[in-house]
Amino acid sequence: QKEVEQNSGPLSVPEGAIASLNCTYSDRGSQSFFWYRQYSGKSPELIMSIYSNGDKEDGRFTAQLNKASQYVSLLIRDSQPSDSATYLCAVNLNTDKLIFGTGTRLQVFP
Amino acid sequence: GAVVSQHPSWVICKSGTSVKIECRSLDFQATTMFWYRQFPKQSLMLMATSNEGSKATYEQGVEKDKFLINHASLTLSTLTVTSAHPEDSSFYICSAPTSGRAGSTDTQYFGPGTRLTVL
Numbered sequence: 040q041k042e043v044e045q046n047s048g049p050l051s052v053p054e055g056a057i058a059s060l061n062c063t064y065s066d067r068g069s070q071s072f073f074w075y076r077q078y079s080g081k082s083p084e085l086i087m088s089i090y091s092n093g094d095k096e097d098g099r100f101t102a103q104l105n106k107a108s109q110y111v112s113l114l115i116r117d118s119q120p121s122d123s124a125t126y127l128c129a130v131n132l133n134t135d136k137l138i139f140g141t142g143t144r145l146q147v148f149p
Numbered sequence: 150g151a152v153v154s155q156h157p158s159w160v161i162c163k164s165g166t167s168v169k170i171e172c173r174s175l176d177f178q179a180t181t182m183f184w185y186r187q188f189p190k191q192s193l194m195l196m197a198t199s200n201e202g203s204k205a206t207y208e209q210g211v212e213k214d215k216f217l218i219n220h221a222s223l224t225l226s227t228l229t230v231t232s233a234h235p236e237d238s239s240f241y242i243c244s245a246p247t248s249g250r251a252g253s254t255d256t257q258y259f260g261p262g263t264r265l266t267v268l
Contacts, residue, residue, distance in 0.1 A: 071255075073256065073257075080264075082259045083259050084259075085256060085258065085259075127192065127193070136183075136195055136198070138195075139193045141191070142192055
């Protein structure tokens, strides 16, 4: 079983819609969770971090964490074409290492 | 956010040569940095943890004699790909935790990456 799993996509949503990206992880001891955005040919850019169960909102982005279900998600409201990128879920295990999922490619069409 | 730089941004070299990539934390000190490699259409794979003043910790399957890591100061870690071959062509990215040291809740910021092409 992979440590961090994401649907590779592509996830296609129309401009203005809500994009929902999901991620599951295997290690129940994981303590911190991150969403990164990566444009083609560029390095990852941090969008959100979340450490506690529940929702965390930052502008158009909302991260949701459910440790009991080992599930973390990212919602993007009012999606824009500029949001089109690969979104990487990353989990920090107790070993101090950041483990990445394979990423979900998001396409926002006008 | 914290700023991490890398140099060079891209490099092309001949097979058998060595290439050095620098990673710098610009506005904070980092006793720990991380080196990742990303092949096309794949996710980031952690190669090693760079520790200031001590030996790097390599992930399973990463050859420490091929990928030499030196973390000589609190703001600089270098990755040297020795005797590079075409299969080493990849996107190499470094990161550093915001606290400057590894910890279970630290946010990591990434450098812009170095694209290595070995002919």
